[in-house]
Amino acid sequence: MKKIFILAATAIALSTACSKFDEMSKNPYALYDAPAEEFVHPIMFKTQYNLISVFRSTTALLMQYAVSTNSEVSSRVIDNYNIPEATTDDIWSALYIQWGNAVVMYEQAVKENNEPMQAVALILKAFLITQITDTYGDVPFSEAGQLSLTDELGSYYTAYDSQKDIYRAVVCMLEDANEILGKTEISHFSAVCDKTYEGSFDKWRRFGNSIYARVLMRIGMKVIEEDGGILELNDKWGAVTVQTKLAELYSCFESGGGDYPQMQSRDDRPLIPFSDQNEAEHTPFYTTTSGTWNTLAVSDVLCRRMLDTEEKVDSDGITYYEWKSSETKGGHQEDPRYDSWWRKVNGMPVHLLNDARVRFLDSAEHKSQAGNSKVGRMVRGKNPSTGIEEPSALWGHIYDLQNAAYYPLMQYSELLFIYAEAGARGWVSSLSGFGAYLGLLKDGIVESILEWNPYVTAESEMVASYVNWCTNGELYSGATLNSDNALEAILTQKWLAEFFIGIESWCDYRRTGYPILRTDGPAAGNDHILPTRMRYPSDELYRNPDNYPAVLDRWLGGTNNNKTDVWWAATAESARIRLKGRS
């Protein structure tokens, strides 16, 4: 009896319990569906979080804005082209995750039949994949992120696409996005989901087309050399001629609208807000101690472009540059951005061997009155634990690089430099005169200064003085600015303006060879080649086994090196100019 009773009870319990299984299998702490717009801000924030982190850890050193003086790591660090694996992986591991989100977002927008959100997703995708391919070269693209869209999990491997094919697709994505947003009638999506543009589709369209200008400039030299400037696209868009398209974009830029509206002023630049008041919005440097923060010293390469310096040789025979005394400086004042970036005005030479580096920091010549090394360190805000403002020169720093309230993903000045370069290269007929692109160059310098120093205006004496110095000084290959060294001037100034903008200046260097950087100092490695790409993460060998060896063989000669040029950088002109850095 009892047995029957218990069995029956168990059977009932089992059957009721089973019916609850479906309910139980849903995670109460997760969402199973959300509108496409909810993906926007996390993608923007996390992408920028990574890019500013990469700038400080890698671009700043490779591109000789700074030199690492970390006593715990050797002289063979990033500044000397010995790039640790974790740094190599940074963009790959962070941006592909955002790529995955953008892919899912796009599909969601398709499901919702929400065209403008599809366009925003396309802009995000275009931005993300260009950052990834610009870093590594050929990368997974057409198969990348597709896993998230399917339930039928077959292959987990993603084939690598050639960079040229990726750029073909990127141009199409940006054209599509511009087309969709051009006919979009509603003006906004939820501002909660977009802390950059507060959901303004117009600003998204301007951002997308600004990326388009960057993309065209990125591939221009290569497409002209390889295919006479014509890039084949898809059935819908046919082909694009780089120079023609840039000219079209420039006319829209000039008019402030047209078919390809772009950023019209600094107000349109994509700013990503950060906050030290909320753990989710901390910068990647929030927890960096002053000791670690101070391991970046300003390089004398940068100092020489921002300050009027003179060459000196110290007692150990190391050549370095010191800010001229007020008497010898003439009328020139320092770069108005300098105090927003660095405190103390002495640069550190690049590529020093460890013993020389230690001597350089320690010897009497490089000590200030207070006993500290005179080498400039990156500006850091007030120490949150003590509330003490750290020392700053002249005006007091106005920008807390460590915990800024926002960082731009792209700057307005970049467009001015892009068109100045297009003019100097003769790609845009309306800009072919020296005066025409010189104006854009000067505007670019001013816009960049205003980005960093709110205490000056375009009319300030200090700004005028600096612009005057860097357009009339013998700064570019030892000559004053003329049409022969205009490209060097434009790209050197663009390099300065790209401070804290991800990998942009590194891309420009690889593409053009400017600014001219010495790459064969005593400690420089990598056969005296400034790394042309980041190595693929070595665990791709196990994570993506078939495709990884294939891609190494396809364009890297079988080794995951950082000496092979990515597609758009492999031009004769770029190679020739980069060689100038090996004296």
Added chain:
Amino acid sequence: MKKLLCILTLLLLIPVAVLAQDQKTWSGVVVDSNGDPVIGVAVFVAGAVSGGSITDDNGAYSIVAAPDADIQFACLGFETVTLKASSEQMKRVVLKDDAEILQTAVVTALGIKRDEKAIGYSAQKVDSEKFANSGTTGNWLNGISGQVAGLNIDRSSGGSMRVTVRGESSADLENNTALFVVDGVPMYNTATASDAGGEGSSFAIDYGNGTADIDPDNIESVTVLKGAAATALYGSQAANGAIIITTKSAESQDATLRVSFKSSFAADRVLSSPDLQYTYGQGSAGQDYYYYLTSAEGEDVAGLHPVTNYTTTAGMESWGPKMDGTLYYQYYNIDKGIGGHVDGNGDFIRDATPFVSYGDWFKRYFQTGLTLSNAIVLSGKLNKDNSVRVSYTNNRISGIVPNSPSQTHFMSVRTANKLGKWLRVDSSVNYKKTLNDNIPTSSGYGSTSIMYGLWCYAPNIDMNWPANYWLDEAAVKQDATLSGGKNNAYFLAYQCINNQKRDRIYGNVTMKADIAKGLDLTVRGGLDVTSDFRTQRQATSTQAKPNGWYREQDVDSKQYSGDFLLKYETQFGADFGFTGNVGGSIIWRSYSNHSQTASALKIPGVYSLINTTYEPLTGNNGYERQTNSLYGMLSFSWKNAVFLDVTGRNDWSSTLPKNNRSFFYPSVSGSVALNDLFEFGRTNGLINLMKIRASWAQVGNDTAPYRVADFLQSTGFPGTVQIPNSKPNTNLRPEIVSSWEVGLELRMFKNRFSLDAAYYDAVTRDLISQMPVSYANGVNYVYVNAGSIRNRGVELSMSGTVVKTRDLQWKLGANFTMNRNTVVSLGEGIDSWIIAQYSSHAYMTAKEGESLTAMYGKGYVRAPEGSVAIDADGNMVDVSGLLVLDQQNFPQTTTELQYLGDCAPKWKGGFNTTLKWKGLSFYVGLDGQVGGHVFSYTSWVMNYRGKSVNTLEGREGGMVPVGVRKTADGNYVINDIAIDPANISTYYHNKYDQTNAEAHFVSTQFLKLREVRLEYALPKKLLAKTKILSEASLSVYGNNLWCWTDFPAWDPEAVTMRGSAVIPGFEIMQMPTTAQFGATLNLVF
């Protein structure tokens, strides 16, 4: 639950009546099985607290007792006999040598007791005496170390343990641990670590794991069920073996009331030191001075840096000046008068003091850990039907890290009751309260880890200096100067406090009804509820949380389980036996973790969620899951010598997708007791048991919740979402372990020698794994069923009694385990698979045909096979395999990953011996392993930072690195250029680069002196005189006394807790291992 408690209370209150009867004197002799008199046998009335006698030289005794009293005859080395006073046998009592008695009953799955010879699989029993010392160590599992063949325990520094049986059976390392079952109910041991506040998973606060919630004093016996056949009835959770724990009950005791008291004391001390160098102090290469903070104007003293106002802080690396007693301006503290004196004007003047070594700073930092444990047990056999056992244990521990006290209270009540002739009800309730005042983040690579801080110090620091951890009087800024800006290790211990208040109740009620002849029904209900409140603090000025940080966490878990088992037993004719079991179970579990975090504190040092500068952040996660099962077992026997079992089980799991929720798996096992079928000389005691066994079984295994449907998760920004890092899989199937094993059990020479040998071969198919995939997929991992892993191995256990006389016994025991793991396949289109990794430094990677625990990483660039160079004498020499140095003569690290070796040992073994002389016994246990490797981050830090003796060469005068250089034309030249002493740190930085896994892949081969124990039990004769005491023993012991190993850090067995798991193969800045010395007093009244 309420009902359960009610029943329990009632049972406790059942009154007992003891009736007095007429007393009479009884007498006789006691002899052994050969008829010889046995001297010194304790004869006493069962349950009496006084009286009793001892047999004399002729074995004669006399005792006063009532006619129906139970008289017991007890003597060491003999089976205890109980007789009615009035019975005939009282005249001549025969005591059996206890070695002749077979320990026949073994508790198997679902609490079914089986005759040992009827079992067709490997089940190893461990007696409670093995845990005798472990009451004072963090986890009783220490007691099993080296005792059981096939069992492997990975430890974290903080006390968490990861128990695996017969190798890694699944690619999901967190899924490979054994199931713990207490009195028939599975324990619910949830993930127990907390991340230390957003610094990734390279370190964690280790809250210990749930297995420590068993009071070792309550353990009667432990059976380790190893193969799938053994656990087929337990189903998915036991796919990796099960550890079956039976707790003590008062039922079998003889006395009416027994009170026992146990008190232990233990001290832990750091056992050893790595090979640290004590020659050079902190600083950079080429610096021949040391100066702490800023020098005063115009000072000009020997040892002072020539530049006045020179500032330095002690760096975390040790490439500095020689600690030869040169006078330098070192650490100073005005308040404590360290490093200076007060002059006539009352001003503090710094003094230059000798720069010397203060020795191993780890030993100076870690204190002696103390453990005090008191346990009291009341057990009463109220009458022959009802018994109750109540125990209370209190442990107070202060760990080796300063300021890490904790205490636990453990209570348990176990009752056994017969309610009428056909029904019995047993219950057990255990309650444990854990109060941890501070669980330091002891090990791991992360700024709040104690070891991370300690590895910045050097021998030139007197550890009393950093012990003054506040820089300012207001106590808001720590003094991290001596650790090169990293968190001060004392500051971490005293100010970054993690505390825990945890309550756990688990228990069960079992009802067993004899329904008809041969038919009985067992119904059991169990519960296991844990409520855990944790707080974590980071004081202002910590590196990661400069504004202070505070988190409160509620971690709750619940398990309700119910099962029934209907058993029918019958005989067919004289020779055939049949037993059928049918059963079912439901296990429901829920887990939740709710946290609130103040990410910056308004007032420093005040830890409350109210004292937050910004809105507190909340974090919630949890799950609910259920498994329903039906199962059955048919057992056949013939002549009580041939046995066959067939089992089947079907599970329904809520964690699998609808279509794959139900899965069935069978097993067959059999055994033959050859000695019962054939004459092997049993009569003359040559062979007492010769059993062969064989089994084949499958066990299904489900997965963790919420892996089967795509979902979106929160991002930290309200109103937004993101996809998770791991892609769910709507088509997951259960993984199936199929295994077979054969074994032999042998007992010989009157049971004085026994041997158990097993060979097994298990294949796990359809592995459910979180497979790492290219980031280009937009996710890091995908849940998949893919591939199969095979574990094969041999296990041997032996024990023998070498000497056995009445007073003297000498026993030896040994075990041996060898497991070979092979990845049979990884599924279609999958060639390799990262099982675990540490940063991008080292990868445990599975490849087809190789071991699951194979390690890969970058290594040194070496000259390829067949490379030649011209030496100084102009001869061609073979330089293949030599390091290829770069332009600066530094070793280089490859860019591609390569095979480094296997983490798993070739074999493991244990050996122990016991010597007993009268009441005195002496035990020594050793165990170790041959082969085995680990990627060691301790190796990195000690070499990279110049702390190890490996970094001494070339500091003065430089050195010529052995290796070759490649010339521009591609030829090799043998290096003859010396490294300048100023660049020696860079040389070692390159030699011991953190990405060079080859440089830090070290051997974990070891032999440990696990335990030495001396115990003295007072003779019964003596105790009888006290009239109160019935047993008294005192033991002193030492655990983990010595370790022979080449492992560079402290403990080759210890791995690091990462995230919520203990991951083998990676040692990430472990804590020192300790030797424990203790004493235990045990009294039974």
